Amino acid sequence: MYRNLTAYSDVFLANLHRLIRRVSRLAKLSLHGRGIRFWGLITAVLLLSLFAGPVGDAYLDQATLVRANTIHRQAVAASDLEDKALMVGIVDQLRTGLPDGDRAQIGPIIVDEARRYNFDPLLLVAIIMTESSFGHTEISHMGARGLMQVKPSVAKAVALRNGLGWRHADQLFDPAYNVRLGTQYLFELVIQFRDVKKAIIAYNYGETALRWRIKTGQKLPTAYFRRVKNNYHALRERFGEDVPWEAVQFDQPLR
Numbered sequence: 001m002y003r004n005l006t007a008y009s010d011v012f013l014a015n016l017h018r019l020i021r022r023v024s025r026l027a028k029l030s031l032h033g034r035g036i037r038f039w040g041l042i043t044a045v046l047l048l049s050l051f052a053g054p055v056g057d058a059y060l061d062q063a064t065l066v067r068a069n070t071i072h073r074q075a076v077a078a079s080d081l082e083d084k085a086l087m088v089g090i091v092d093q094l095r096t097g098l099p100d101g102d103r104a105q106i107g108p109i110i111v112d113e114a115r116r117y118n119f120d121p122l123l124l125v126a127i128i129m130t131e132s133s134f135g136h137t138e139i140s141h142m143g144a145r146g147l148m149q150v151k152p153s154v155a156k157a158v159a160l161r162n163g164l165g166w167r168h169a170d171q172l173f174d175p176a177y178n179v180r181l182g183t184q185y186l187f188e189l190v191i192q193f194r195d196v197k198k199a200i201i202a203y204n205y206g207e208t209a210l211r212w213r214i215k216t217g218q219k220l221p222t223a224y225f226r227r228v229k230n231n232y233h234a235l236r237e238r239f240g241e242d243v244p245w246e247a248v249q250f251d252q253p254l255r
Contacts, residue, residue: 096134158184204224
């Protein structure tokens with residue numbers, strides 16, 4: 001039992017050290033954005049609580065093991081808050097033109113949806129920048145709506161097959177709902193095409209039209225993909241050193 005608890009404590013402390021290093025990046029971003037400071041304060045308070053109580057031989061005590069598990073959950077919560085704080089700061093720096101309330105809301109939404117499908121949150125930001133420049137009330141000439149410019153017909157189909165509570169097209173003007181649907185649709189395209197690049201092309205061009213081009217050996221339309229990729233690389237260049245998220249490999253097919 002001692003050996004198991006010691007191994008547990010070693011892994012736990014290693015995770016704490018990693019989290020502390022990540023918070024140093026958070027502090028760096030907090031110098032640039034007002035919106036991040038509140039989240040950063042919450043994260044800092046949670047991190048300080050991690051060091052309360054004895055360590056060492058106390059790990060042999062069952063009550064302390066329970067406490068360690070509780071603290072571990074707090075560390076996970078702190079990590080989640082840090083990711084959201086980073087994104088709030090990034091959105092703030094991008095000067096999106098969103099009202100303060102929407103700007104503070106959209107960062108956590110992007111992180112939650114990116115984590116749900118194992119995307120780099122900055123990829124979702126790049127798509128939003130390409131599609132609507134963060135205009136959550138935008139309507140394209142094809143009728144696509146909201147931040148990720150989802151067509152109502154596509155949104156309805158995605159919502160119904162995933163139990164996402166479709167009622168009417170105006171739901172797409174809600175940033176949270178739009179990002180959730182748009183990210184779900186992008187994930188479905190990645191699964192279908194087994195390729196991030198093709199999924200992004202299909203997101204804009206249409207999956208049926210893209211399949212026809214692939215089947216008939218025609219050249220893929222890449223203008224939209226290049227815009228997303230350029231926006232993504234610009235975001236990674238600007239914020240990549242400050243974020244913990246793994247970069248997207250566009251030209252590497254999924255296995």
